[in-house]
Amino acid sequence: MARIRVAMFVTCLVDLMRPRIGFAALKLLETAGCEVIVPKTQTCCGQPAWNSGDAPGAVALAKKTIAEFEGFEYVVVPSGSCGEHIRVEYPRLFVDEPEWRDRATALASRTYELTDFLVTVLKVDSVPGDYEGTVTYHDSCSGLRGLGIKQQPRALLAKVKGVSLKEMNGCEECCGFGGTFSIKFGEVSAAIAERKCDNILASGAQAVVGGDLGCLLNIEGKLRRMGDETTQVLHVAEVLAGRT
Amino acid sequence: MSSREDILGRVRAGLQRDATNAAAGRAEMAAALSSRSHGPKPAMDSNPQALLERFRVKSEQQSSTVEIVAAESAVPAAVERYLTAMKLPKSAVAWPSLAGLDWAGTGLQVEPRGARDADLVGITGCFCAVAETGTLMMCSSPDTPAAVSLLPETHIAVVQASRILPYMEDAWALARKELGSLPRAVNFISGPSRTGDIEQTIVLGAHGPYRVHLIIVAG
Amino acid sequence: MEIKSMQFKANAAGSLANVVLQGNLKNAKGKFVTRRAEAIKDLDDFEGTRDAAEAIRNKVIDNMDLWLEAFERKALDTGAKVLWAKDGAEVCRLVTEIARSHGVTKVTKSKSMLSEEAGLNQALEAAGIQPVETDLGEYILQVDNNEPPSHIIAPAVHKSLDDVADLFHKVHGTPRKTEIPALTREAREVLRGHFLSAEMGLSGGNFLVAETGSVALVTNEGNGRMVTTMPKVHVVITGIEKVIPTLEDLSTLMRLLPRSATGQPISNYFSILTGVKKPEEHDGPEHLYFILVDSGRADVVGGDFHAMLRCIRCGACMNHCPVYQTIGGHAYGWVYPGPMGSVLTPLYAGMENSIDLPHAATLCNQCGIVCPVKIPLPDLLRKLREKQTERGLRPLTERIGLRLWAWVAQRPRLYALGASVGARYLKWLAGDTDRIRLLPTAPEWTLGRDFPAPQGKTFRELYAARRNATPPT
Numbered sequence: 031m032a033r034i035r036v037a038m039f040v041t042c043l044v045d046l047m048r049p050r051i052g053f054a055a056l057k058l059l060e061t062a063g064c065e066v067i068v069p070k071t072q073t074c075c076g077q078p079a080w081n082s083g084d085a086p087g088a089v090a091l092a093k094k095t096i097a098e099f100e101g102f103e104y105v106v107v108p109s110g111s112c113g114e115h116i117r118v119e120y121p122r123l124f125v126d127e128p129e130w131r132d133r134a135t136a137l138a139s140r141t142y143e144l145t146d147f148l149v150t151v152l153k154v155d156s157v158p159g160d161y162e163g164t165v166t167y168h169d170s171c172s173g174l175r176g177l178g179i180k181q182q183p184r185a186l187l188a189k190v191k192g193v194s195l196k197e198m199n200g201c202e203e204c205c206g207f208g209g210t211f212s213i214k215f216g217e218v219s220a221a222i223a224e225r226k227c228d229n230i231l232a233s234g235a236q237a238v239v240g241g242d243l244g245c246l247l248n249i250e251g252k253l254r255r256m257g258d259e260t261t262q263v264l265h266v267a268e269v270l271a272g273r274t
Numbered sequence: 275m276s277s278r279e280d281i282l283g284r285v286r287a288g289l290q291r292d293a294t295n296a297a298a299g300r301a302e303m304a305a306a307l308s309s310r311s312h313g314p315k316p317a318m319d320s321n322p323q324a325l326l327e328r329f330r331v332k333s334e335q336q337s338s339t340v341e342i343v344a345a346e347s348a349v350p351a352a353v354e355r356y357l358t359a360m361k362l363p364k365s366a367v368a369w370p371s372l373a374g375l376d377w378a379g380t381g382l383q384v385e386p387r388g389a390r391d392a393d394l395v396g397i398t399g400c401f402c403a404v405a406e407t408g409t410l411m412m413c414s415s416p417d418t419p420a421a422v423s424l425l426p427e428t429h430i431a432v433v434q435a436s437r438i439l440p441y442m443e444d445a446w447a448l449a450r451k452e453l454g455s456l457p458r459a460v461n462f463i464s465g466p467s468r469t470g471d472i473e474q475t476i477v478l479g480a481h482g483p484y485r486v487h488l489i490i491v492a493g
Numbered sequence: 494m495e496i497k498s499m500q501f502k503a504n505a506a507g508s509l510a511n512v513v514l515q516g517n518l519k520n521a522k523g524k525f526v527t528r529r530a531e532a533i534k535d536l537d538d539f540e541g542t543r544d545a546a547e548a549i550r551n552k553v554i555d556n557m558d559l560w561l562e563a564f565e566r567k568a569l570d571t572g573a574k575v576l577w578a579k580d581g582a583e584v585c586r587l588v589t590e591i592a593r594s595h596g597v598t599k600v601t602k603s604k605s606m607l608s609e610e611a612g613l614n615q616a617l618e619a620a621g622i623q624p625v626e627t628d629l630g631e632y633i634l635q636v637d638n639n640e641p642p643s644h645i646i647a648p649a650v651h652k653s654l655d656d657v658a659d660l661f662h663k664v665h666g667t668p669r670k671t672e673i674p675a676l677t678r679e680a681r682e683v684l685r686g687h688f689l690s691a692e693m694g695l696s697g698g699n700f701l702v703a704e705t706g707s708v709a710l711v712t713n714e715g716n717g718r719m720v721t722t723m724p725k726v727h728v729v730i731t732g733i734e735k736v737i738p739t740l741e742d743l744s745t746l747m748r749l750l751p752r753s754a755t756g757q758p759i760s761n762y763f764s765i766l767t768g769v770k771k772p773e774e775h776d777g778p779e780h781l782y783f784i785l786v787d788s789g790r791a792d793v794v795g796g797d798f799h800a801m802l803r804c805i806r807c808g809a810c811m812n813h814c815p816v817y818q819t820i821g822g823h824a825y826g827w828v829y830p831g832p833m834g835s836v837l838t839p840l841y842a843g844m845e846n847s848i849d850l851p852h853a854a855t856l857c858n859q860c861g862i863v864c865p866v867k868i869p870l871p872d873l874l875r876k877l878r879e880k881q882t883e884r885g886l887r888p889l890t891e892r893i894g895l896r897l898w899a900w901v902a903q904r905p906r907l908y909a910l911g912a913s914v915g916a917r918y919l920k921w922l923a924g925d926t927d928r929i930r931l932l933p934t935a936p937e938w939t940l941g942r943d944f945p946a947p948q949g950k951t952f953r954e955l956y957a958a959r960r961n962a963t964p965p966t
Contacts, residue, residue, distance in 0.1 A: 222815045
């Protein structure tokens with residue numbers, strides 16, 4: 031059987047902060063039988079520009095990303111936030127450029143958030159992860175409300191033998207990250223994060239797991255500032271992939 | 275330029291109003307007004323017994339109390355029983371439309387008139403009732419003054435089971451059929467007045483009645 | 494109302510530091526969210542009802558001029574008078590003139606956010622006419638030195654039982670009560686006298702029905718019924734966007750409004766008022782006036798923010814907003830708080846007067862999901878950010894920073910170099926720990942939390958190294 035050719039969009043945060051999440055995603059895709067290509071010139075999908083009111087910047091970065099990725103059968107993103115930007119926002123960026131709109135729509139239809147891709151497209155039976163312990167899952171906003179990512183990561187976590195999932199209260203509530211919001215209104219952002227962290231701690235889970243690094247950095251930073259040194263903060267790919 | 279013309283002028287400019295789209299807009303408006311289409315309604319068993327039961331359950335959920343009597347002639351005695359049980363005075367103001375009932379025969383002092391501040395009990399009928407939400411529909415008129423269901427601390431309403439309709443949409447249809455145009459005040463009432471303005475804690479008896487008692491005439 | 498939205502950040506900091514407020518907000522949040530979630534369960538087709546409601550509101554705002562004229566014709570037929578006001582000042586002038594022409598000395602008011610926009614109470618007082626707020630929450634605020642509301646449905650949600658107990662003790666001169674029913678009874682008794690003696694009642698309008706020329710009012714307390722039943726004059730103040738076509742449409746919207754607002758299947762009182770009292774009737778006003786208010790609405794029609802005109806003022810967006818839940822309504826600095834306020838304030842009170850508001854959201858879209866008329870609030874907030882940038886309203890450093898970043902991100906080699914340097918710099922800041930306690934490039938982040946340390950090398954560096962070490966087979 032011909033292997034599925036997948037391009038991975040690493041995301042700028044994973045590139046800068048947590049390369050191991052990228053390698054975990056890579057391992058998951060390769061284990062599932064994909065041929066994974068990581069286009070070298072990729073940078074950022076442009077979402078920060080779009081959300082900050084810089085439409086020309088957002089359009090320029092979208093065009094760049096579309097040109098880099100449109101040649102692949104699938105594009106997979108280990109982030110609900112960047113995934114949502116490509117899948118939902120890209121086609122809406124090009125109001126006056128029908129040709130680009132068509133290209134954006136075509137790319138959008140082939141772009142998947144990582145767990146969605148593993149469940150919906152690859153329909154994987156097993157994952158290599160060997161995590162042992164209780165985890166609680168934070169549904170990040172763009173993935174959940176933008177892409178409908180809810181059951182996919184849970185279905186995959188259920189395939190890791192040692193993992194038991196313990197839902198926290200308010201798992202669908204925003205953690206307060208909000209991209210540039212977190213540095214424009216740091217105190218409000220941190221206060222929202224505190225509520226999320228209270229719920230995480232109350233769940234008693236050993237680790238909080240999520241699909242978006244932005245939220246995870248926010249949560250980890252708040253947990254540590256609150257004095258919690260033990261709760262692990264992990265990307266879902268790390269738990270599913272095991273050691274990379 | 276008048277404020278009216280100024281405002282409408284800017285609205286028209288925003289909509290890029292011209293003769294063609296004005297004609298289309300008017301046609302759409304006429305269609306909307308004549309079709310009276312409605313949105314989705316919650317499913318409901320519409321046989322009379324089921325409607326009565328739903329109305330009763332929903333009314334009680336709104337903190338109303340309910341008694342069912344067999345015939346209209348049994349209403350004054352039911353009112354008397356309720357007032358006795360609640361240790362309330364045996365005098366009341368009632369809609370003039372209810373003047374024909376034998377109130378005096380049960381020892382009640384009932385005055386058919388509009389309401390005054392000092393009235394402690396108000397007795398009304400209703401135009402119809404809505405089973406979906408356990409709601410009374412009151413239509414104001416000289417014989418059915420609005421304040422009787424508002425000023426007294428206790429409101430007793432007589433509901434004919436035959437006029438319990440499934441949805442509010444049915445109430446509008448009935449009003450159009452029987453009244454032609456809307457009366458000055460249509461009041462939909464669902465239980466005693468209440469407020470949650472202090473700490474989101476629901477308290478009954480804000481500015482209107484503290485208690486609403488429904489006497490449903492089944493016959 | 495005076496706009497204080499430019500102080501959003503300072504206001505928010507004040508809210509965060511206010512322990513009592515934080516407790517009250519936490520308490521309110523749970524109740525609003527849980528009650529709504531329960532209440533929508535008994536609509537079998539909640540999403541279908543939202544679609545229908547959206548369509549109803551679109552129908553009118555897409556032809557707003559025609560529907561306004563249709564409503565006006567019907568209302569005139571019923572014996573009402575219809576007046577138009579361009580702005581708050583004109584609202585105040587018209588209401589004062591009406592009051593004077595009928596010899597009015599006291600006005601009872603049921604809740605009207607538009608009268609807050611216009612600063613109507615102050616104008617009435619200046620004209621020697623006594624305005625009395627009768628919604629319990631609004632009354633509490635009025636007797637507390639005219640404090641502004643912090644929520645459009647529950648204006649005094651920021652106050653605790655203790656706050657109200659102290660306040661009533663002080664202003665009523667009565668023994669201090671500690672039970673909510675007793676406090677409510679006290680307000681009832683004070684206000685009953687006003688209901689009976691006021692010559693004029695003033696209300697907002699939840700909807701205007703074009704089919705019948707009626708105003709529809711939704712209340713729980715019964716104060717809306719009082720102010721529209723007892724005085725001889727009734728004045729309705731509503732925005733020009735409030736028209737809906739038919740009574741059937743009213744029924745559809747009423748399946749959503751109370752559920753979205755307070756989690757009730759229906760409000761206690763839902764009044765549809767049409768025309769004036771007939772001579773032989775016992776109660777009802779002899780004179781009915783509609784004041785149809787623009788105050789910025791007309792200029793929104795047909796533009797980028799047209800969808801906002803669908804809003805039915807339920808408050809669900811703020812009840813579900815993580816930012817509102819954390820800082821409350823006063824921080825937003827004007828009449829409307831939360832996501833809908835962060836869109837409306839720039840549109841109605843000036844973009845330059847509310848620079849922070851469109852950014853005061855995480856774009857989590859909880860508001861968009863709960864909105865009963867499906868207003869894409871995050872999209873509108875984002876669009877406002879774009880307008881701010883276009884109009885040069887954002888700080889210069891931010892604009893330059895954004896453009897520079899986008900410029901670099903279009904140049905992969907430069908970007909890769911920047912990312913490598915950045916990863917090492919952050920790693921260096923963390924030292925041999927796993928966190929950065931003070932982030933010099935974004936100090937706001939580390940005000941209330943740490944910044945986790947990066948691995949130290951970028952993915953692209955490590956990936957290239959790995960590929961060089963193990964050539965593909």
